[in-house]
Amino acid sequence: MLIKGHVYKFGNNINTDVIYPGKYLSITADREEMAKHCFEAVHPEFLKNANPGDIIVGGKNFGCGSSREQAATCLKYFGVRAVVAETFARIFYRNAINLGLPVIIAPGITQQVEHNDDIEIDLLIGIIKNMRTNEIIKAKKLPDFILKIVTNNGLIPYLKKKLGILGN
Amino acid sequence: MGTLAEKILSVKSGKDYSANDIVIAKVDVAAFQDGTGPLGVRQLQKMNITKVKAPTSIFFLDHAAPSPRRELSNDHMLLREFSKQAGAILSEVGDGVIHQRLVESFAKPGDVVIGGDSHTCTSGALGAFATGMGSTDVAIGMAIGKTWFKVPETIRIEVNGKFQPGVFSKDLILYLIGMIGADGATYKALEFGGSTIDKMSMESRFVLSNMAVEAGAKVGLIASDRVTREYLKARGRLKDWRPLAPDKDANYEKVIKINAAKIEPQVAFPHTVDNTRPISSAKGKKVSQVFIGTCTNGRIEDLKIAAKILSGKKRATDTRLIVVPASRDVYLEAMKLGLLATFVKAGAIIMGPGCGPCVGVHQGVLGNGEVCLSTANRNFKGRMGNPEGFVYLASPATAAYSAIKGRISDPREVIKKGKKGKIRVNKSKKGRGNR
Numbered sequence: 001m002l003i004k005g006h007v008y009k010f011g012n013n014i015n016t017d018v019i020y021p022g023k024y025l026s027i028t029a030d031r032e033e034m035a036k037h038c039f040e041a042v043h044p045e046f047l048k049n050a051n052p053g054d055i056i057v058g059g060k061n062f063g064c065g066s067s068r069e070q071a072a073t074c075l076k077y078f079g080v081r082a083v084v085a086e087t088f089a090r091i092f093y094r095n096a097i098n099l100g101l102p103v104i105i106a107p108g109i110t111q112q113v114e115h116n117d118d119i120e121i122d123l124l125i126g127i128i129k130n131m132r133t134n135e136i137i138k139a140k141k142l143p144d145f146i147l148k149i150v151t152n153n154g155l156i157p158y159l160k161k162k163l164g165i166l167g168n
Numbered sequence: 169m170g171t172l173a174e175k176i177l178s179v180k181s182g183k184d185y186s187a188n189d190i191v192i193a194k195v196d197v198a199a200f201q202d203g204t205g206p207l208g209v210r211q212l213q214k215m216n217i218t219k220v221k222a223p224t225s226i227f228f229l230d231h232a233a234p235s236p237r238r239e240l241s242n243d244h245m246l247l248r249e250f251s252k253q254a255g256a257i258l259s260e261v262g263d264g265v266i267h268q269r270l271v272e273s274f275a276k277p278g279d280v281v282i283g284g285d286s287h288t289c290t291s292g293a294l295g296a297f298a299t300g301m302g303s304t305d306v307a308i309g310m311a312i313g314k315t316w317f318k319v320p321e322t323i324r325i326e327v328n329g330k331f332q333p334g335v336f337s338k339d340l341i342l343y344l345i346g347m348i349g350a351d352g353a354t355y356k357a358l359e360f361g362g363s364t365i366d367k368m369s370m371e372s373r374f375v376l377s378n379m380a381v382e383a384g385a386k387v388g389l390i391a392s393d394r395v396t397r398e399y400l401k402a403r404g405r406l407k408d409w410r411p412l413a414p415d416k417d418a419n420y421e422k423v424i425k426i427n428a429a430k431i432e433p434q435v436a437f438p439h440t441v442d443n444t445r446p447i448s449s450a451k452g453k454k455v456s457q458v459f460i461g462t463c464t465n466g467r468i469e470d471l472k473i474a475a476k477i478l479s480g481k482k483r484a485t486d487t488r489l490i491v492v493p494a495s496r497d498v499y500l501e502a503m504k505l506g507l508l509a510t511f512v513k514a515g516a517i518i519m520g521p522g523c524g525p526c527v528g529v530h531q532g533v534l535g536n537g538e539v540c541l542s543t544a545n546r547n548f549k550g551r552m553g554n555p556e557g558f559v560y561l562a563s564p565a566t567a568a569y570s571a572i573k574g575r576i577s578d579p580r581e582v583i584k585k586g587k588k589g590k591i592r593v594n595k596s597k598k599g600r601g602n603r
Contacts, residue, residue, distance in 0.1 A: 013350050013440055017548040022528045025231070026239040028206035041550040061351035061384060065548060066527075067286040069207055069302035089384055090355050091286055095302035155304055156215060 001123040001151060003102060005055035005081045008046065009115040014058050015065035016092060018042045020074050027070070034070050035077040052079025055119060059085065059110050063092025072096040082121055084109050084128060084139070097146055100154035104128070106139035113137070123147065171322040171418045172389040173357040176297040180280045187321040187419070193297075196279040198222035198310035200303070201266045203231045203527070204284030206243040207303035209250045212311055218254060221313035224274055225256040228266040233522035235261070236530040256310075264495025264521040267291070267463035270298075271374060272497060276400070276408035277392035282309045286381045287463050287545060293370065293377035294400075295392030295412040300381060320357040320386045321421040323348075327364040329429035333591045334580035336473075337372035338465060338543070338563035340364075341379045342434035344426065346444030354384030356421065359414060364428045365390060370399035371469040378464045379545050382441040433578055436561035439549040450560065450576040456538040458483070458571040461492030461519075462526045465543035465564050468501045474568035475507040476593045477582060483515035484574025490532050491516045492524035514571075528553030541576060543567050 020034070021041040027033050039046035056075065062085035063071060072095040075083065082102040086109060096103040104121060106128055113119060118131040126141030142150065152158040170178065170186070178184045181191040198220070200208050205227050227247045235241040244261070251258040259269050266283060267290035275281050277295035281288060284306040291298035299317075301309070309315040325344060345352070358380045365373065373390050380388025390396075392412040400409045435450040437443040460466070460474050471493065483489045491511045493499035499521050502508050508518055525532030526544045534540055534557030542552075547559035562570070565579035586592030 015548050017546070017551050021550055022203075023553060025203040025527075025529070026237060026243060028243060029210055041555045061354065064350055064384060065286065065546065067204060067284055067288075067300040067302055069204065069284075069304060072302070073207075087351060087354060089351070090386060091300055091302060094305055098302060098304040155308065156211060159308070160215070 003055065003082050003121040003123065005053050005119065006051065007057050007113055007115060007117045007119055008050045008054045009057045009110070009113070010059065012059035013061045013064055016063055016068050016071035017065055019063065019071040020068055025068060025070065031073055031077040034074040038074045038078050050078070053081055054079070055081050055121070056083045057085070057109055057113050058083060060087050062088050064089035067091045069095045069099070072099050072101055076101040084121065086110060097149050098155040100150055100152065100157070102150050104139045106137055109137055169415050169417060171357065171420065172295065172359050172391065172412065172414045173297060173320050173322055173387060175412070175414070176278055176280065177317060177319050179278065180297070185319050187319050189319045190316060191319060192314055192316050193280050195222045195282055195309045195313050195315055197224040197226070197270065197274055197281040198306055199226045199228065199266055199270060199281070199283040199288065200306060201228045201231050201285050202233070202240070202243060202247060204303045204306070205247050208284055208307040208310070209246055211304050211307040215311065217311045220254045220256050220310045222310045223313070225254070225310045226259060226274065227251045227256055228259040228263070228269060229261045230259070230265045230522045231527055232529050233261040233520065261522070262496060262520050264498070265463045265466065265523055267378065268467065268494035268498065272403060272495060276405070277396060277410050277412045282306050282315060287378055289380045289385065289388045290374055290378040290463055292380065292388040293373040293390045294396055295390065297387055297389070299386050318355070320355060322357040322359050322418070323353055324420040324423040325358055325360045325426065326423055327360065327362040327426045327428050329364060329427045331364070331428050331431065332580065333585045334565060334578070334583035335431055335433055336563045336565060337368060337375040339431055339434045340426070340428065341376050342436050342444045342561065343431050345379065345383050345442050346434065348383050348424070350382065350384060350440055350442040352383045353380070356385055358383065358385045358388045360388065360390050366393065368395070369469060370395055371467045374467065375464055382545055433563060433566050433580065435566070435576060436547055438547050438558045438560065441545070441547060441561065447566065447576070447578045451578060453560070453576040454539060455487050455541045455570055455575060457488045457490065457532060457534065457540040458567050459490045459525055459532060459540055459542040459544065460564050460567050461490070461494065461524050462544040463494060464545040466492055466494030466498065468498050470543065470564040471498065471502045471507050472505070474564045475510040477565060477568040477579065478514040478572065479510050480595070481514055481572045483571045487571055487574045489514065489516040489571045490519060490525060492519045493521050495521050525552055527551070541567050541570050
């Protein structure tokens with residue numbers, strides 16, 4: 001599975017209050033509406049400059065802080081195709097997978113990829129190619145069962161389809 | 169052989185497991201609050217789940233309590249209606265913050281507790297494997313009574329020695345997070361032990377577990393011992409107690425040793441929790457608002473020390489003081505002990521039990537450029553509702569003393585060693601408010 005996109009780059013410790021401001025936590029159903037507030041309070045330029053199809057590249061501890069699932073939801077419904085980071089905070093990481101938003105751990109990524117670069121992620125092998133420099137960056141391959149959840153567009157569709165353990 | 173995390177998850181998944189194994193564990197308690205619950209309920213409805221299977225399933229109305237906006241009021245209605253229909257417990261507006269309510273009445277040693285709130289790790293102080301998750305994860309756990317975990321590696325935090333008067337468990341945890349960083353324990357379990365922890369009250373222990381997530385940890389565990397027993401007994405829950413300790417030969421990823429006697433009062437500067445420094449470097453910083461409360465430091469022990477310092481004093485003219493008891497029981501106890509009168513006389517405003525202004529939803533949103541000294545666990549940019557505001561974190565003693573001075577001030581100036589090792593608050597005129 002190949003994911004191509006334009007890079008929107010952030011630094012270390014991007015927390016979920018920054019990704020999705022607390023005052024919009026009351027939006028719990030309308031995902032398109034959530035998407036209108038990604039990074040709004042602290043990095044309002046994101047909403048002006050980023051485009052659907054972009055890939056977010058972050059530093060260490062991306063998604064730390066509050067457990068709000070809206071932080072992963074707003075990115076997915078904005079159209080962010082994947083998030084690549086040096087490391088992730090665990091709740092955000094699980095939330096993204098549960099929603100079918102690919103999250104890839106790639107140590108050293110912030111050194112090898114610049115804002116506005118184009119990159120290509122091979123999810124199955126776990127490598128990232130920088131199209132500007134032609135450099136190949138090794139990423140951590142997702143464990144198979146996580147890959148299945150992501151490629152089935154999230155935990156609920158996956159459980160419904162594969163296991164049939166839910167429902168009445 | 170096992171750490172606390174390994175032992176609990178092994179029991180709950182029916183086989184001996186160790187760090188890095190992936191397990192499917194039984195869930196004892198699944199909890200939501202009003203910020204994450206509505207999303208969870210919508211996920212459950214999408215799957216046509218009408219009954220919950222986790223033995224204790226609870227919805228807490230605390231983040232917007234009472235609701236300041238109609239959208240939030242409608243969310244509250246959704247949670248009330250769903251919990252009634254699905255057989256879940258509802259903790260109403262005014263009952264208190266999820267994590268305080270969980271330790272008071274629901275979580276017990278050896279439990280697996282999952283909550284749609286990152287500070288669910290608070291219950292780890294009771295010896296429960298308690299961790300925060302997103303709405304979909306908690307929804308599934310609540311629906312089927314099970315969830316998957318990677319068994320975390322454990323960092324043992326060994327604390328020995330006695331705190332100086334004026335230094336508290338909040339200072340210890342801020343100090344630790346400053347030392348290891350906001351991602352110093354990502355994916356890992358923190359396990360607190362040592363003579364300082366053995367002697368520490370349950371209320372002080374909750375502060376340590378509560379903030380484990382601020383170093384990225386999955387859980388912040390403490391053995392269940394006599395202190396745990398006394399706490400549960402006092403709450404009429406003796407039957408919920410059981411002893412639980414890590415094995416002597418448990419495998420730790422690393423052990424960090426801390427001498428409690430060497431720690432000074434700490435302050436976390438904006439805008440990250442690991443931006444922690446000794447109070448001397450914050451001393452004199454003007455403060456527009458002091459906030460004492462939250463799931464970190466809104467317990468009776470916290471209100472007691474704050475009231476002791478504020479007794480007979482006034483807040484500084486230019487400093488607002490907001491006090492929020494963490495739960496209805498804390499509120500009642502504070503009322504009985506006369507602490508609320510002390511706060512009101514000192515110029516404070518007291519809000520009903522709940523999260524108060526911590527999450528920036530209501531009850532004390534900061535103005536542009538304003539500084540808040542808070543006893544909460546997070547000081548992220550925009551956290552208190554305004555990215556132009558500045559949040560500093562400290563202990564309730566530091567907060568209370570700073571409210572009198574109007575500037576961040578060192579509580580050791582008034583807290584001295586008293587008889588029998590107890591602490592005493594100096595009642596000299598020095599430190600009276602400037603009104």
